[in-house]
Amino acid sequence: MTNLDRPTGSSMSRAGLRFWSAVFAFAVFMVDVLTPLEGAVAVLYVVAILLAARTNRRNDIIVAATGCIVLTISAYLSSHGLQTIASPALRALVSLAAIGITTLLVLQNHAAHSALVQSERRYRRMFDASRIGVVEEDWSGLRAALDSLQTEGADLRDHLARHPDFVRDARRLTRITDVNPALRKMAGASDSAAFIANVDKLLGENDRSFLDALAAFAQGERFHEGETELVRLDGRKVPVLFTITFPPEPDGDHNVLVFVVDITERKQAQDALLAAQAELAHAARVATLGELSASIAHEVNQPLAAIVTSGEAGLRWLRRDVPDLKEVATTIGHVVAQGRRASEIVTRIRTFLKKVPPQQDMLQIDEVIEEATALVARELAKDDVALIVEAPHDLPPVRGDRIQLQQVLVNLLVNAGQAMSGQPGSRTITLRAGTVDRETLWITVQDSGPGIHPDDLPRLFDPFFTTKGGGMGMGLAICRTTVEAHGGRLSVASTPGSGATFHLTLPYSQEHASP
Ligand code: ADP
Numbered sequence: 481m482t483n484l485d486r487p488t489g490s491s492m493s494r495a496g497l498r499f500w501s502a503v504f505a506f507a508v509f510m511v512d513v514l515t516p517l518e519g520a521v522a523v524l525y526v527v528a529i530l531l532a533a534r535t536n537r538r539n540d541i542i543v544a545a546t547g548c549i550v551l552t553i554s555a556y557l558s559s560h561g562l563q564t565i566a567s568p569a570l571r572a573l574v575s576l577a578a579i580g581i582t583t584l585l586v587l588q589n590h591a592a593h594s595a596l597v598q599s600e601r602r603y604r605r606m607f608d609a610s611r612i613g614v615v616e617e618d619w620s621g622l623r624a625a626l627d628s629l630q631t632e633g634a635d636l637r638d639h640l641a642r643h644p645d646f647v648r649d650a651r652r653l654t655r656i657t658d659v660n661p662a663l664r665k666m667a668g669a670s671d672s673a674a675f676i677a678n679v680d681k682l683l684g685e686n687d688r689s690f691l692d693a694l695a696a697f698a699q700g701e702r703f704h705e706g707e708t709e710l711v712r713l714d715g716r717k718v719p720v721l722f723t724i725t726f727p728p729e730p731d732g733d734h735n736v737l738v739f740v741v742d743i744t745e746r747k748q749a750q751d752a753l754l755a756a757q758a759e760l761a762h763a764a765r766v767a768t769l770g771e772l773s774a775s776i777a778h779e780v781n782q783p784l785a786a787i788v789t790s791g792e793a794g795l796r797w798l799r800r801d802v803p804d805l806k807e808v809a810t811t812i813g814h815v816v817a818q819g820r821r822a823s824e825i826v827t828r829i830r831t832f833l834k835k836v837p838p839q840q841d842m843l844q845i846d847e848v849i850e851e852a853t854a855l856v857a858r859e860l861a862k863d864d865v866a867l868i869v870e871a872p873h874d875l876p877p878v879r880g881d882r883i884q885l886q887q888v889l890v891n892l893l894v895n896a897g898q899a900m901s902g903q904p905g906s907r908t909i910t911l912r913a914g915t916v917d918r919e920t921l922w923i924t925v926q927d928s929g930p931g932i933h934p935d936d937l938p939r940l941f942d943p944f945f946t947t948k949g950g951g952m953g954m955g956l957a958i959c960r961t962t963v964e965a966h967g968g969r970l971s972v973a974s975t976p977g978s979g980a981t982f983h984l985t986l987p988y989s990q991e992h993a994s995p
Contacts, residue, residue, distance in 0.1 A: 509555055522555065522571070525579050536597075541586050556572040617655060623733045666718060667682050693706065725738075774954045776826055779887060782855070786818045787818045789862075794807075843879070855886065869910075878988055893909060900930075906928060907928060
């Protein structure tokens with residue numbers, strides 16, 4: 481039962497009020513009938529109606545009013561019969577009018593009161609059942625303290641920030657009047673009294689958030705929103721979002737409402753997101769490192785193999801009965817050249833992964849083709865692979881990084897050779913170059929190997945895709961990225977059983993384009 485719902489302003493029960501209302505009405509009736517007051521006393525029936533009205537029940541009011549009218553008329557009839565006696569009749573009429581007017585006023589008041597009861601009940605239901613924490617506070621004492629505050633012309637906020645003692649004391653001037661169950665639960669308090677007794681502990685050292693609220697209150701704002709931490713009675717900290725509503729005057733300060741929402745889950749989600757982002761950034765760095773080492777390992781493999789081949793050849797020349805020092809010198813020269821090349825490749829890959837644009841030299845593609853084929857010539861010859869090159873010498877120049885483009889062709893040639901190794905019959909690679917149009921050059925590397933399985937085609941250029949036992953799956957990924965960084969394209973076509981053809985395009989340097 482809410483305050484408004486109780487019989488107004490008394491500790492008497494409804495039944496008691498009804499009883500005394502009836503007793504009073506009967507007493508008035510008896511006095512009216514038995515004394516010579518001739519109806520004047522009937523005006524006192526209004527007291528019986530007012531008593532009935534205190535039950536806050538419309539029906540009680542109507543019953544009491546009807547009863548009083550009946551008693552007034554009965555008393556009049558029993559004393560005077562039906563003969564009209566001017567003065568007592570008039571008094572009876574005045575009494576009836578008084579009863580009527582009082583009843584109307586009381587009924588009207590009852591309607592306004594009922595609306596208030598409804599509203600209070602609705603508010604109570606929300607207060608008690610809400611999952612949002614709500615605390616009712618009285619800030620009128622705080623208003624008085626603020627009014628007597630001397631800021632000496634300084635901005636209020638600055639003044640408050642410079643006087644933490646005032647802010648701390650001000651917090652104690654806010655008086656909690658009620659705490660709803662949701663907030664009690666959030667704070668780990670068994671009842672409102674426990675909450676109120678421990679409020680300093682609950683709010684911890686959050687003077688900062690209170691300072692902001694205080695400034696908003698002093699500046700006459702209607703709402704204030706903020707974030708803070710509630711220290712539960714068991715010591716656990718709960719991050720919360722709160723909104724304070726400052727209702728308008730006259731009695732707004734007595735009725736300050738603070739709504740509190742637990743945002744632990746939101747905070748956890750935010751933290752998880754930040755952690756995931758950090759993880760991702762770390763993973764990306766690790767992946768880049770992985771890619772870097774895989775690329776270096778892949779690319780230096782070929783010059784290393786060439787160094788070993790040349791070294792072995794050199795040893796053979798040296799171990800002859802009569803060592804051929806000229807041949808030894810040549811092979812050592814190869815070893816040195818391949819060693820330099822390996823270190824250049826490493827440098828290029830590192831700059832490449834740093835996203836530094838490739839070197840922009842003016843290159844004659846037939847030269848690049850020649851250099852690349854020379855690099856793999858021994859390896860191919862060892863595997864009995866015939867290499868046919870059909871590239872005109874008068875192709876326009878392209879802009880790019882010589883070593884990187886050499887590596888693309890070396891990779892395609894080595895792959896072609898490996899695809900055919902162990903295959904009976906002829907093993908041929910044909911490298912062709914030509915012009916698509918004035919802007920674009922094409923190069924194809926075609927082999928007579930087993931070709932590529934259609935299922936593998938979509939993944940062929942993915943990093944780490946390989947079908948070879950000791951393969952790394954980096955070659956084609958590096959080739960495609962390199963070609964694209966040069967503004968070109970790399971694709972493959974293959975009919976299983978009749979070899980594979982890699983097709984690449986590169987833009988011609990436009991500085992040398994004929995008008
Ligand atoms: P890896 O050579 O380490 O496997 P690549 O990226 O260079 O890595 O090649 C990926 C895969 O593409 C190879 O494992 C092979 O299956 C296929 N492939 C590449 N070139 C050819 C080719 N000329 N003929 C058939 N398959 C090829």
